[in-house]
Amino acid sequence: MSRNVQECESVDYQQIGDRIQCGKARFSALTEGLIRLEWSATEQFTDTPTLCAFTRPHPIPFTSISVTDDGALHLQTKIIHLIYHPSAEPFNNDNLQIEWETGNLSGNWTPSTLDNKNLGGTVASLDLVHRNLKPTGVHPANVELSYPHTEEWLYTPLKAAHQQLRKQGETTRFENPPLWYLSSFRRRDLPPAVQTCLEQWQHFPPGILSASGYSALNDSQSALIQEGKLTQRPESDTQDWYFFAYGYDYTQGLKDFVQLCGSIPMLPRWAFGVWFSLYDQMSDRSYQALCDRFTELELPLEVLLLDVDWHRSGWCGWDWNRELFPEPSQFLQWAHDSGLHIGANVHVDGVSPEESQFLALCKARNLDPQKVKSGEAFPVKDPTSSWFFDSWHPEDQQSDTSHLKSEDGWLLFNLAQPDEAQLFMQELHQPREAEGIDFWWIDGSNAQFPGVNSQLWTNHVYWTHQAQQSQRRPLILSRTGGIGSHRYPVQFSADTYAHWDVLKFLVDFTTRAGNVGVSYWSHDLGSFFGHVPGVPVIDPELLVRWVQFGCFSPIVRFHSDHGRREPWHYGTWVLNAIRKALQLRVQLVPYLYHLSREAYETGLPLCRPLYLAYPEDREAYLLGTEYLFGDRILVAPVVEPGGYRIVYLPSGGWWERGTRQFYAESDYLNLYVPLDRIPVFVKAGAILPLAESSLRVGTAPPDSLVLEVYAGADGELDLYEDDGESMDYQHQEGSRRLFRQRHEGYRSILSCDPIRGNYRGMPEMRTFNIRWIGLKPDSQIQGQGVEIAETCWQEEGLFIRLNPVSQSAHWQITAIQN
Structure with a gap:
């Protein structure tokens, strides 16, 4: 590491590697548009990762370092120009200024600058969100303001x-x-x-993206992480800031963010299937009957989530409720044999004396069980005793909770303490995982440490535990815990009410969360609470539209509080509409999985606000109820009763998927949308990878891949695939295959390059079915490098079925339009 000391015009600075220290301040360029600014009264700086800056990249050289006659230090990248007047004072307007310019935007920033154009981040959860209680707008952004x-x-x-x-x-x-x-x-x-x-x-906290073209992140308080353990900062009187400048290149802003704070992990492929849970007394037979009904009605189902009644100790517990699950291992074996995955709800407040592991855990902690039970060991005897609310139940399902009332003290854990966290996971969770629980649904948090969001570290503990237990990808279901939550998907928005206004709000909420990397929100489809307490059904039209939105969300999960969200409770029309949406969802999984890889590599969310792709289109900032699903689908869910929908189409040409109608120009549409249709538009030139309809998604890519090809422009798809659940994706194991569509006069050509890369279990041969939309019905079809098994014209467009083809083959289909 080089060390260079220069003196010029009484300004002393040290260049240590690519970091510049000037008195009590230190500066680092992490990318051309991201710099770190540190101030320390004792001139002690740290390069240790923090709970926020979890994967801070190594600095790059400044393009220019100079000192001006007024005694100011000037540091420049290609985008940012930092001006610092050395001072014994913390950063302030008098000693720090940043000028930046990129693309069509530029600006000047000082620490007091207030940004009213920030596009917002996300909140911890949407518990109790109601049409009269929900965040609107965004708090002003400032480096020293927090919410x-x-x-x-x-x-x-x-x-x-x-x-x-x-x-x-x-x-x-x-x-x-x-x-x-x-x-x-x-x-x-x-x-x-x-x-x-x-x-x-009442307002969203600021996020990383702003229409002003910059943002500032204050990381001065978050705890350090050394060898996987939390440690406090050596001193509290510090400033540790990050300044992002990206202009209208929001994609670069998100890329810089995940480089700093950690990548968005890929989910296992099965997670993109349909999930079902219900807060009610569900037994093993109840779940088996539910799954039989799903199968009978040709409704896809992938994941069963067990709510709190799977265990016997009320909110907190890890011992099976043998009245509902007399043979847990047999139930879990049945689920796995049926191709299902199982998640289980846990509250993490503590361990009651009723738990079978209570005595052993006290012994492992060197605590006297009697002193714990008497309340002498901890300041709080029963952490759930202050939770004096009972959620509503239908009149015929009032539950007796008298047996849960106890004056005994509980064994409490602090998951911020490594030894306690390891014991907590090893003794309480690992036995259930060995039986077949695939992942945990975490209700609440329990991690106390200075500079730590309790929920964020709780999620970290569960995530890292799963990663260490097997070679499969971790997955949890939990609320968020501020910046960094994107590293631990999936997030659930929790207990909302059944209102149209709430559904409308969820669309904007889901896309906005991507501004801080939270790409995998999961919502209770149809809401947790019914509109009227005690009435288990909700507005049937609202349920359909909620499910349709869910099918174009990252995670599709039915859930409610003693409510009825099973599609067959609402009549034939509702059942048919929901079946159609769910079957479309599983067909979309190859595309969703490809987007998951894109999120991992770039930080781009699955659900994207229009301004990510159209940052200079004013309308893109005004339309919170439509969004891009990846880079080639626009979704405008119906969010009000009656089936009416106004849709704005940006420039570029769009096909309405349900009607195959083409819109060449940017425009506002007034649509009537039947109950079984979703306003979905596909960009001209797009190639969509789909699967055949099925009841299970599974882990492996489908043997038969459907390519939906939309004419009207040239386009390409570099499709990513892998084994679907291992951690190999982090080591660049997986395959890419480039599909191209181009038009040359009367000729339209679809080509496929040989596959690049490989993964465990990759098949040698592949079947392709092609649906080509927008060609003339009398086109002549020719194949090169592949045998065409069938061609026919359908309502959706030209259908072409290819005979199985080698993964290493190059092939081409040409349509000559007369």
């Missing part, structure tokens, strides 16, 4: 609000009065902390 309550679980202020009302002599029950009402009309009756929380929660 910690946007990372808070809304059940926390709900509990505090009701405790306050009860102290005032009122009788309350769960959401009676509801939080939306208290927030809107009785805020003065609430504790100040609850008022502050609700005020902050």
Whole structure:
């Protein structure tokens, strides 16, 4: 490592490697558009990763280092020009300024700059979101402003609000009065902390992307991570900032973000199938009957999620409820033999004395079990005792919870402590994983450490545990915990209400989350709470439209609180519409899997706001209820009753997939959308990789690949595939295959290059079925390097079936249009 000390005009700076230290400040260029700015009163700097800057890249050289006559240090990259006047004071307007320019945008920034064009990030969850209680707009962005309550679980202020009302002599029950009402009309009756929380929660926190072309990230407080363990920063009086400049190149901004904060992992292929869960007393026979019904009605199903009743100790527990699951291993074996995957809900507050592992865990912690039970060992005896709400149940399903009331103390864990976390995962979770639980649905968090978001580190503990236990890809289902949450998918938005306004909100919410890398939101399709408490069914039209949106979301998951979300409860028309949507979903999995790889490599989310691709189109910033699904599909879900939908099409030419109608120009459309149709538009020139319809997705790529080819422009697809669940994808193992469409006068040509790369289990031969939309029906079809087994004209377009072809073959199909 080189060390160069220069003195010029009384400004001393040291160049250590590619970092520049000037007095109490240090600067690093991480990319051309991303720099790190540090200030330390003791001139002690660290290059250790933090919980936020988890994968901070090595610095690159500044393109220019100079000192001007006024004693200012100037550091430049191709995009950023930093000006620093050496000072004993922390960074401020007097000593720090940044000028930047890229593309058509430029700007000047100082630490006090307030950005009102930030495009927003995401919140911890959407618990209790109602048509009258949901975030709107974005808080102003500033490097020293933070909005910690946007990372808070809304059940926390709900509990505090009701405790306050009860102290005032009122009788309350769960959401009676509801939080939306208290927030809107009785805020003065609430504790100040609850008022502050609700005020902050009314808007989204800032994200990485801004229409101003830059953003600043403050990482001054987050804990360090050394050898996988949390450590505190050596001093609290520091500034550790990151400045992003990308102009309208939002794609580069996201790429810089994931380089700094960690890549978005690929999901196992099966995760893109259909999930089902229900908060109710579901037994092994209930799940088996449910799956039989799905199969009978030709409804795809991939994942069963077991809610809290799978265990016997109330909210927190790891021992099977033998009344509902008398033979757990047999149930799990049946599920796996049926091609299903199983996730199980866990609350992580602590371990009650009723758990079979209680005594052994006390012994492992060198704690006297009697002192734990008496409440002497921990400040809190039962961490769930303050949770005094019971969710609603239909009248005939009132559950008896009297046996769960106990005065005994619990064994508490802090997952921020490595020894406790290891014991917690090894003794409580590993036995269930050995039986066949595939992943965990984490309700809540339990990790206390300075500079740590409890949910984020809880997710980290579960994620890394799974990664260490097998060669399969980790997957969890949990709420988010601020910046860095994207590293631990999947996120669930949790307990929303059944309103059209909530569905409309979810569309914008899902795409906005990609601005901080959170690409894998999962929503309760149809909502968790019904519109009317105690009534298990919801508006049938709303359910259909919610499911249709879910099928063009990262994860498709049915869930509710003692509600009915099974499609067959709503009549034939609803059943047929939902079946059509779910079958389309599983056909889309090859495309979704390809997008998962793209998210891993670039940070681009699966659901993308229009401004990611059309940053200079003003309309792209105004349309929160339509989005891009990858780079070649535009989705405009129906989000209001009656089937009416206004759709904006950006420039470039679009095919409406349901009608095969072509729109050549940018335009607003007024559509009537029948119940079984989804407004989906495919970009001209696009090639979509699809699968045949099936009830299970599985892990391996399909033997028969469907290519949907849309004429009207040239286009290509460099399709990624791999074994579907191993960690080999991190080591560049997988295959790529380039498909191209081009038009030469009256000739339209679809070509396929030989496959590049390989993966375990890759087949030697492949069958292709092609649906080519937009060609003239009298076109002559010719094949080169491949045998054409069948051609015919269908309503959707030209259908071509190829005989099995070698993965190493180059082939070409030519359509000559007369």
